[in-house]
Amino acid sequence: MSSYRAPLKDLRFALYDVLDVEPLFARLGFADANAELVDAVLEEAGRFTTQVLAPLNRVGDEQGCTLDAATGEVTTPAGFKAAYAQFAEGGWTGLTAATELGGQGLPHTVGVPLSEMINAANLAWGNFPLLSHGAIEALKDHGQPWQQEVFLKPLVEGRWTGTMCLTEPHCGTDLGLLRTRAEPLGQDTYAVTGTKIFITAGEHDLTENIVHLVLAKLPDAPAGPKGISLFVVPKFKVARDGSVGARNAVRCGSIEHKMGIKGSVTCVLNFDGAEGYLVGQPHKGLQAMFTMMNTARLGVGLQGIGLSDRAYQNALRYARERLQTRSLSGPKAPDKPADPIIVHPDVRRMLLTVKSLVEGSRLLALHAGTLIDLAQHAADPVERQNADVLVSFLTPISKACQTEWGIENTYHALQCFGGHGYIHEHGMEQLARDARITTLYEGTTGIQSLDLMGRKTAATGAAGLKLFLEMVEGFVREHQGDAVLSPFTDALQLKAREWAQLTTEILERAKQDPEEIGAASTDYLFYSGYVVLAYWWARSVAAANASQHDAEFVQAKLETAxxxxxxxxxxxxxxxxxxxxxxxxxMAMDQARFGDA
Amino acid sequence: MSSYRAPLKDLRFALYDVLDVEPLFARLGFADANAELVDAVLEEAGRFTTQVLAPLNRVGDEQGCTLDAATGEVTTPAGFKAAYAQFAEGGWTGLTAATELGGQGLPHTVGVPLSEMINAANLAWGNFPLLSHGAIEALKDHGQPWQQEVFLKPLVEGRWTGTMCLTEPHCGTDLGLLRTRAEPLGQDTYAVTGTKIFITAGEHDLTENIVHLVLAKLPDAPAGPKGISLFVVPKFKVARDGSVGARNAVRCGSIEHKMGIKGSVTCVLNFDGAEGYLVGQPHKGLQAMFTMMNTARLGVGLQGIGLSDRAYQNALRYARERLQTRSLSGPKAPDKPADPIIVHPDVRRMLLTVKSLVEGSRLLALHAGTLIDLAQHAADPVERQNADVLVSFLTPISKACQTEWGIENTYHALQCFGGHGYIHEHGMEQLARDARITTLYEGTTGIQSLDLMGRKTAATGAAGLKLFLEMVEGFVREHQGDAVLSPFTDALQLKAREWAQLTTEILERAKQDPEEIGAASTDYLFYSGYVVLAYWWARSVAAANASQHDAEFVQAKLETAxxxxxxxxxxxxxxxxxxxxxxxxxMAMDQARFGDA
Incomplete structure (x- = not known):
């Protein structure tokens, strides 16, 4: 079975040395969030995830969730429920939620390492609390006061969990096609009817209630995406005084048999006149949905990092233990029958690929976390606005690149095991199977790319890109003449300028042919991701050199960069x-010429 | 469930229009192997694979193989045994074996499309007959006359199957470490004792006997790889008159639980003084093993193509059927609620990636097939020798690139399905799981790369590369001034020259530091693969233009190129x-600095 240890040292380096969060948190009004407290949180999160969640990872894969077709109830794998109770009791569900909602009021940034560690320890388990965050955000931003009163606290305290009910059998990306309808029953209450599929944590036995956030159409809805409204539909009905009533008419019809994340449940939910309450304005559901989705997308991006780090740790251990053939430059372990495979350059290539992508991605993700805190808490409205623009720009890059790299990283790590990687025993193949979902749900990589290229670039005059490039130019200027850094800053600057140039070229071409946007999108997304990571690697070298870390740590950062x-x-x-x-x-090829299918 | 149709049209194009095999077969003495006969074989192979094997693909994945721990016997999934009987009865096991051995005496090249189709239809099933080929080759080239007499015919006729017993728990790549020993019992008979793992088709119920080819050490063996001998160890003992006797002391101790190819059995085999017969000379087992491995490696390469083609066909069908969002350049199916996703450029990018890699790889594989025929049957010894050098050079490229592309292709095809690709129902995730083994067994991609860079390039003065580059230069010369071809031939020539240049650079640097070989190897292998495919795509355009195929087919080749x-x-x-x-x-990073594991 694969093991996992919390990467506390690198997390601390990222938070304090590179991102310098301590003064930032103070400036944003998080008076208590000093390094001492954050360290204590990280250590406790490390303990919980490695000791409670990690041992359940294989159990979840082997047992999966089971549906009782007669009752529509789902049983989670052995140990999941107890772990969840411990999680909620420990206050983890509300770590970054406001204290007035029962949360711990810590910066969003501090929740990022927690999520990474949960995902590394047990991705499938992590999907149960994951979508509560989106539900909380949507209700906080768009819910009516009574809805906030009634739903937020149980969600924050983890007594209930949330879902996002978007997809239907015939529509995923194209939500304008959805058929679920909501008939008014009076007093902002509606009868919701329709079938939703791929609902993560749509039914389970971890909590006493489940809060579904459901997209549906009102009777007078305009056609297409502008006719979609959002409803909150609890599994058990909830009165305006917060009292929980009868079972609502929403039922799990079946659960999917998946390639991986078997411990996580993926439901078909049948709404049969279920009582729901309108969230926000009629026909304005998409806006609220984007609130949920952005949160969820950054969360899924962290799944890629978590899986990658666990995969790396295990591949590294194996590469040090497994003895096979001698180094081409002469024996490195002459006292043993063969050298450990970590001496071989191609094994190092795989390990360093994973290491550099994991540690670089970690900074991308934590930086996005700080931007969310800035967007919410900075005193200066321009700073808030810029942070929001930048994190919106980085969200599709973060989600898509981190998950695609998650697939690549679990591939390399499995490959280091040779044939042993392919059998259940070592746990590497589970990581690869689990990773495969992450480029699909919460918007495929193709959808993230279109979001980046279209909504976040073409539609904004590349506002997010400009902010990022300013950071790059500022960093390069700051380190002008630094001999250690110049190989990095020179290359970074070249690539950053090419990035700007490519953006201009694409937008120019798109004026003639709108298909140029989609044709460039995925390559543009990856291009962006690699330059973003180059920036973080250059900054890592600078930060490591300026830090108090031991010489080996500093040297490792330099070599990985x-x-x-x-x-x-x-x-x-x-x-x-x-x-x-x-x-x-x-675009040249006619559909028919693609061949016989 | 995923469907499959035999790609007969493209196979015919590759064989007749690009590779022009009909005159080649005639020249090599295959008098009967004209287009009419080969077509009939392809059609019948298409029928058998699509109608008999393909429907069992999901059955194999769901049922897997089961081991009766009490008897050590393995039961294959329902239908596998009957399909195998039909396969053997139809003469498919001996399609390309010599007629005097009970084979059909067809060129090796004709076996290549058969393998591709078997792998596409049911990769796991295909692993049962797969290794018989290697066993046949090893016995034909190295076996004693009585061994050939006794073992070859049943293997060719498919009454028995073969295995390759190389790997042990502590040694895969590094066979010099193996511990299985063989004690002489007199008369070239030995008592073989040891544990072999990862033995594909090591035990099953498809045939009455199984012929294990086992690497072991004689008592006086020198240490390391020069002390390895090869033995044939049948499941049921076989006397020199061919009569089958008592059960031999080889037993399946357990079977692996794998990520995929669940219908294929992967055995731990315990040899406990099992009766074995020395094949070839003492301590010369590695040479015979390479005979087996080269055959098996090309065979595994075909697994990548088969899986990719099946994945493509299903992704294409889905992309034409699935309606989701409108084209950015205006509705393409205005009568429908949304456009089929094949209109979107990013979906086309994924489909065309797969299509271009599949059709290009098909030519690489078939060309390798013709080289094997040339190496065995050309009248001119220089032609035989050159063909052997070239196919040796192309074998690691073919094995590694085709399987890595198999993983990439099944990735893209699954991605086209969105979340639907992740659930069992559509069969796409099985293709991805099955593909994952192919870059591991019969030598990982890293091992193929070292074989290419070391044994096939550094050690031969790049003899294989030179032969390939001559083909390229010849083709470019031949089409000088051809306006349709010049965009392709110009780019190809540039890349081919850079390939030669890179080779020189690496070999030059390796004189100073042997680690340069391993450091360059995998990137060199991929570089090679992409140039090889560029050559085949350029030739495909030329061949399509010169062919009698319909204009749509010719246009599709041009557009894909x-x-x-x-x-x-x-x-x-x-x-x-x-x-x-x-x-x-x-190489700079010290082992300790890779981090904590």
């Missing part, structure tokens, strides 16, 4: 060439 | 940059 710039950043050349080849090679 | 050159070939830039960055970024 060198690897990243030598071996990973050149991927941008391939993406730039693909972008510049334009839409024609994709 | 354009896509390949615009969107896939630029990957070489990334690999070239990685190669040129040298060994230092990989």
């Amino acid at each position: 060198r690897f990243y710039f030598a071996r990973i950043l050149p991927r941008t050349a391939m993406h730039a060439a693909a972008i510049r080849s334009g839409a024609a090679p994709l | 354009r896509f390949y050159f615009a969107r896939i070939l630029p990957r070489t830039a990334m690999h070239a940059a990685a190669i040129r960055s040298g060994a230092a970024p990989l």
